[in-house]
Amino acid sequence: MEDYKYLFKVVLVGNAGVGKTCLVRKFTQGIFPPGQSATIGVDFMIKTVKVGNDKIKLQIWDTAGQERFRSITQSYYRSAHAIVLVYDVSCQPSFDCLPEWLGEIESYANRRVLKILVGNKVDKGDEREVPERIGSDFSDVNHFDYFLETSALDATNVDQLFEQVATRLTNDMKITDERVHQYRADATNTSSSGGPIKLIDRAQTQLNSCCSRQ
Amino acid sequence: MPEILLHSKYLSGVPAGRKNGARIAQKTEKSDEKEEKQFDFSRKIRELRLELEIKKREEERIEKDIVIILEENTIDGGEQNRSFGLAVTRLNNHMLVVENSAKQLTSALKNISSLADTISGRVSALDVAKTRVVGCLQLAGDMKDLGHCAEGIDDAIRSEDFEIASQHIHRFLTLDEAVFQIREFKQKDATDSIRHSYEILSSAKDRLSKILKSRLTEAVQKGDIAEMQRFVKLFPLIHESDEGLQRYSVFLNQKIDKLADENLAVGFSVKNSPKNVETMRRKGKNEKLIMKAGGTDDNRRNVLYADTLFMFFEGVAEIIETNLPVLEHSYGMEKLLDFMFILQARIDEFFRRLLEEFDTRRRLSHLNRLVDDVIHKQKSAAPEHSEDVPDALEIDAIASEICMMNSSVEMYWRFISRRIGKNNKDTLGEKSGNDEEEETEEARLERQRLRKEAKDQKMDQLLNRSRVGTKMQELIGNYCRLEHFYMLKSVQKAIKSDAKEDVGGLTSSLIDDVVFIIRKSIRRAAGSGNVDSVCATINNATALLDTVIHSSLHHNIQSGYVTSANFASEAFTAYQQGKQVKEAAESQKEQFLLAVNNSAKLSELLIELQKGLISEWSGIKRPLVEKNKLEHSTTQIEESAKKLSALAKHGVEELFKSAFKTKIRQGADPYQNIDRQMTMQDVEYFEAHDPFMENYLAQIDRLLVENEPHLFPDNYQTILLFTAAEIARQIEGSIAKCQFNRYGALQLDREYRQICAYLTNVAGWSAREKVARLGQVCDVLMIIVALLNVETIEEAMEVWHNSKTMTTSSTTRTLSLPEVRKVLSLRADFPTVAIKSIE
Secondary structure, eight states: OOOOSEEEEEEEEOSTTSSHHHHHHHHHHSOOOTTOOOOOSEEEEEEEEEETTEEEEEEEEEEOOSGGGHHHHHHHHTTOSEEEEEEETTOHHHHHTHHHHHHHHHHHSOTTOEEEEEEEOTTOTTTOOSOHHHHHHHHHHTTOSEEEEOBTTTTBTHHHHHHHHHHHHHHHHHHHHHHHHHHHHHHHHHTSOOOHHHHHHHHHHHHHHHHHHO | OHHHHHHHHHTSSOOTTOHHHHHHHHHTTTSOHHHHHHHHHHHHHHHHHHHHHHHHHHHHHHHHHHHHHHHHHHHHHHHHHHHHHHHHHHHHHHHHHHHHHHHHHHHHHHHHHHHHHHHHHHHHHHHHHHHHHHHHHHHHHHHHHHHHHHHHHHHHHHTTOHHHHHHHHHHHHHTHHHHHHHHHHHTTSOOHHHHHHHHHHHHHHHHHHHHHHHHHHHHHHHTOHHHHHHHHHHGGGGTOHHHHHHHHHHHHHHHHHHHHHHHHHHHHHTTTOGGGHHHHHHHOGGGHHHHHHOOOOOTTGGGHHHHHHHHHHHHHHHHHHHHHHHHHHHHOHHHHHHHHHHHHHHHHHHHHHHHHHHHHHHTHHHHHHHHHHHHHHHHTTOOOOOTTOOOHHHHHHHHHHHHHHHHHHHHHHHHHHHHHSSSOHHHHHHHHTTOOSHHHHHHHHHHHHHHOOHHHHHHHHHHHTSHHHHHHHHHHHHHHHHHHHHHHHHHHHHHHTOOBSSTTOSSBHHHHHHHHHHHHHHHHHHHTTOHHHHHHHHHHHHHHIIIIIHHHHHHHHHTOOOOSTTHHHHHHHHHHTTOOHHHHHHHHHHHHHHHHHHHHHHHHHHHHHHHHHHHHHHTSOOOHHHHHHHHHHHHHHHHHHHHHHHHHHHHHHHHIIIIIIHHHHHHHGGGGGSOOSOOHHHHHHHHHSOSSHHHHHHHHHHHHHHHGGGSOHHHHHHHHHHHHHHHHHHHHHHHHTOOBOHHHHHHHHHHHHHHHHHHHHHHTOOHHHHHHHHHHHHHHHHHHHHHHSOSSHHHHHHHHHHHHHHOOSSSOOOOOHHHHHHHHTTBTTSOHHHHHHOO
16 A cells, blocks of 8 residues: 655645635545534644656645634744645635745745645635636745636536646656755766776876875 | 151041950051941940940849948947937936036025125124223223222322322323324213323322422432432423423532532642542532632642542542433433433533633633743744743643643543443444544444434534534643643743763763653643644644754754864864864764764664654554544654764764864875885785885774764764765775776785775675675775786776666666776776777
């Protein structure tokens, strides 16, 4: 069961009641829990997804939006690989709070964390208060890696959201892996003997460096 | 024309088979045709007549035979006919009888059915009558009861026998429906006594209810528990449970309030006499004001509020424990929940007061603000030297206190859910919803989702929002922040006051302090019973490890290891800074070694800590989600440990570069000067008088021995690996500069074995480890030595191919074809052309 290639920590944040728990439940369990009560502390889910041929394990930390849990949720930022910031398209105040959340992300999270902005509840057609344009502009201006509008109710873009998270993280990780590999290869080529052919050359350079130091 | 003749001849009227005629006709071929025909007919008729005659006679004879046969047969046939005729007649008669009987039967059946109809009609009528009679009897009984009740109730009320009175009313109320029926026809057929009883009872009920209420209120006011319990039991009987609960809860609320007051008072008085909390509590309210002011040092002072809360919840639990059975018995389970709701309001109120006190006395919000500032500033890397910075010890105490408070709240919730949910699974779910502790909270959410009962959810929401719940969540939030601050400050202090414990020690107080602090904080968080706070603390702890501690160690390692080689430049900087050169170098050297060893040891200790925590928590029952949370949080400790271990390795590499590498290289220099074009005698001579290797290895050994005491075992292993790799590299380099013959190669092989034996010996590797590790570092050297120790080029090829198949591990490197050529060309006795031609 544990034969996954990578494990990523995904942290969901955003105001209370924007539908973070519903998004996670929809994705992990395929259900939309009506009348979901406010999350207490942090909820935790695991789901394995496939990116190409690789099994990717997503560790999803679904944080409570309420202020009184802030100090608990803050502690999760630093180790997160991806932070999904959620607002409610039918609730302007939840959008207005985004800069505040962004500030938290910037002060606590890793600099290279994958930042994703999600406008949830697009199913509330007429009640929409934040146009998609505004959301995507905000995302661009604040250097989010990805912007998406979703609905946990009718499953719009829910799977896409997490697939994107997994795919992007996997690709990033693969690039890093390659670099490390490359670096290692370089290191072995230069430091450990590059074979007899280069021995004399290297001895020469070493000799030179020794001389110059003395 | 013979054919025609023949034809006409056959067409003649001569009948076939009449031979005579034909003969005659043949004879009289030319006679007249007419004559011939007439003759023929008469003859035939004659014959026919004859035949007819014969047939007639035969018929007569047969008729006679028939008659005879008939006559013979009719002798007994007549009789048969007669009996048959008789039988038929009899049958006919019978049939008539049957027909008659059938007709009779029909009429009889008709008769019976009509009779049955009437009977069943009567039976049903009787049934109706019977039910009515039963009803009447019931009614009569009811009326009698009613009368009895009516008679008895006044007496009962008068004689204050309220139990009996309530029983009467209860009876009356359960009769209510029947009574209503009576009232219906009472209009027309009014029975005075019934109407009388009804009126009496109605009024009696009102009276009794009033009396009970006033009595209960009175009892509540007087605090007469026996009376209260007596009256409170009666309310369900008069169908006024809510009233009863209401009134009773007033009493219990008073009790809770009193308890609250006492506890708050004691809470502040306890400073004077720590051991006598119980007695102080009993002294009660009026001491409150005096007690509040007082305060001297004592060991329970730091956990005053937690103690108070604990005592309070103990008290509440006691109250519930003593009173619930009464209610449970007479009110049932559903009402208990409502009752708990009523009580919850008072508990909330107490909690609010306690927290207010807590906040002002412990300056919680003030501290919280400061702590927040510090944590934020630490992020922005601005050093904090303000006087306002709270003392870590103070924070430590408050953190402990909050944890204790949380654990007492949790204990109380557990008690409630156990008590209320004991007999009722549904209520267990609802009640545990009251629990703000995440562990039951989430289990509750899970169950609730499954049940999807709107009512439960509503109730749950209400409970969830009870002040105790939300306030405690808030408090736990504060706690996490304080704990973070405490760890940060303690770690900073540990770094500042870092000291090597004893002269021989490899590591310093820092790592023990750090591990102690982290362990303490995590354990404390675990003690609160709140899993989220544990996770948050682990998160914060690993954050500290990865940032503050890591960078502190990294800083010391980056500043480098001083050796004579780079001593000059170091000395210069030290001189510039006005320090004693030697001293500065020594202290930096020490710092460096300390950091390297600390990293390694800390990494080891953290792994230990992680394992310890896991085994510590494995015994505790928790919901799956909670378990997963903890499990994944603890892996972070391991990650931090790995980072530190990498740091240690990096440090060791630095050490190796400055202290070992040059010496190993310089030591290897004379090696290439040995003439490798040897004779047998040379080899034998070298066996006794080692030309180089013994000395070289002794040199390295001195180096290692010198450093071993200063290095943590892990680090020493690392440096051994580096050393081995470097020796291999140097020997390779020297080999490349020599020319070998067979004997020279033999000597080389011997030397290679010496190296291997030495490394294995010095490192104390086990056989398996030796193969793996030496393979890692000396793989190329091994192949080179093997390649040089061959008789022919073909054998060399074999060795090479074997080495290629052998090296399956990704870490080991194999030689390429040009490299092999290069190596083989070192054998002076191999023809160059042959070497060039190998593929």
